[in-house]
Amino acid sequence: MGQRYIPKKYLLLLALVIATTIFILDTFLPLGFSTGVFYVIVILISLWTQDKRLTYAMAILTTILTIVGYFLSPSSELHWQAIGNRFLAIFTLWATAWLCIYNPLLQHLEESVAQTKSILETAVDGIITINEKGKILTFNSAAEKLFQFSREEVLGKNVNLLMPEPYHSQHDSYMQNYLKTGKKKIIGLGREVKGRKKNGQVFPLYIAVGEAKTAKGRIFIGIVHDITEQKKNEEELRKLNEELESRVRERTRLLEAANKELEAFCYSVSHDLRTPLRSMEGFSQILLEDYAEYLDDEGQDYLRRIQSASQKMSDLIDDLLNLSRVTLTQIHRSNVNLSKMVETIANHIAQSYSHKVNLKIQPDLHAYVDERLFYIALENLLGNAWKFTSKTPNPSVEFGKKLQNHEEVFFIRDNGAGFDMAYANKLFIPFQRLHSQKEFDGTGIGLATVQRIIHRHEGKIWSESAPQQGAVFYFTVSKPPKLPS
Amino acid sequence: MKHKQILLAEDNEDDVKLTLRAFKKCQIHNIIVVQNGVEALDYLLGRGSYQNPTPPLPHMVLLDLNLPKLNGLEVLKTLRSCKRTCLLPVIILTSSREEKDILQSYQLGANSYIRKPVDFSKFKEVVQQLGHYWLVLNELPNPNPKENHGFPAKS
Incomplete structure (x- = not known):
């Protein structure tokens, strides 16, 4: 060597x-x-x-x-x-x-040479040394395999033989520049460059270059690692990512279009579906006011039924719109005092009921929720509590929080009509009702809306009840994301 | 109150009938009805078939949002950009309760936003209150006859 x-x-x-x-x-x-x-x-x-x-x-x-x-x-x-x-x-x-x-000295040298040689020859990476003029001094087996040149073909030749353009023509001036100014571009560092095989094939490689001083001047040691596979994988990954991204974009676009369509539909429903209802209700009313003398009791009853059906349909439209709005609307969460919110809503609801409810609120319960959506949810839950306690002696409603399996669970409990747990699975499905219109009126959309709101807060809602023994609605919401301190 | 005029921009005949009846119940009869947005603007700005002579401005405009040709919001926008009508009381009276509509109406300078209730008794109440508030209680700035910008002459 x-x-x-x-x-x-x-x-x-x-x-x-x-x-x-x-x-x-x-x-x-x-x-x-x-x-x-x-x-x-x-x-x-x-x-x-x-x-x-x-x-x-x-x-x-x-x-x-x-x-x-x-x-x-x-x-x-x-x-x-x-x-x-x-x-x-x-x-x-x-x-x-x-x-x-x-010669013992030579023997020692030989041993060391043999050792170095075995290291060089067993190295998985190509190892190439050059002198100050760029001439190749050593070229190990891995380098031979990598560049497909035999050692004899490259030793003594300019190392730019192994480089494609532009490295091929720049290497000499780069080396001269380095020797003159000491400005390093690659020495002491690693870099991704291109290599050229004997057959002209260009391939990506990672090269780490070191420098050493010898009696005959400086030499440069390049350790060359083939990264063709790695590059191929990276490229594949990049392509996959790109494909995924474009697919996500496409899906998002479709979803946005669908959402827009749904919004337009909802808008039209809210406006156009209600207009004929107003006519039905209004003209029935006018008939009752102006033509009552021409109608017997039965006829007037029919008109009242038209009126109440129109009103019912109007309520249904409102509830349906609420339900879709809950799904479509953007969610803006913050720390909200639920106890205060429950109090406000309860005061509001109490005005439309004649029975007096004994309300118990655990104070200062906070949650990370969308205020507007949660108002709708609690309004529905408390509205139910009021509605279903309207026929109960000593009606009471309670809002609180407890720990269940290390999880904070909010609950609203009433001592009202309750329901049979056998039908609990129907509770949160739109239009499913567990009571007749005659017992308790309603559209059957309220709890579906509540569930959607809770789901949008990454929470769960469930209930426990028995007929005539009241009902408890439990719900959870996800915690706020932890801010980096 | 009897002479004070209201402009009702509404394309649905049933709604027109119901509204007129509700006003009649509270002794308000001086109501001009236009069927679409263009007609509303023509009347208020003295254009088209209303060009000659320019009618006096009404005391309030009841504007539906879902109007043919030009919708209520477009009408409102034009009214607010014209010197003659920029201060005219405009009340949006519509079926929609969309957050977007409410917000846009106020952003464009609506004086009020009322949703028509389905229940006719409630609707009558609403119309009555509207008439009472805007035609009786509410004070408008003193009109300058030379400029006459945006509000009706006192009658």
């Missing part, structure tokens, strides 16, 4: 050329000349390849060449001296080879 990478085959070639040159020189020089020592260069070259087997091979090759050289060199008188020289040369070669292979 040196700074300068020279392919093994070139080194081998170089070693062989040097070995041959020395060998040829050896054959021309006198035998006493210890040419063999020069073979050390060949062994040292093998060091570059970091291949121990090559060092052995070179040591053996140069030993053979030294011995062969002995026989081919011009003879000399100093025969024994020459043999000694050759032995010394061979000893030097092997000593060098041994040092190359077993």
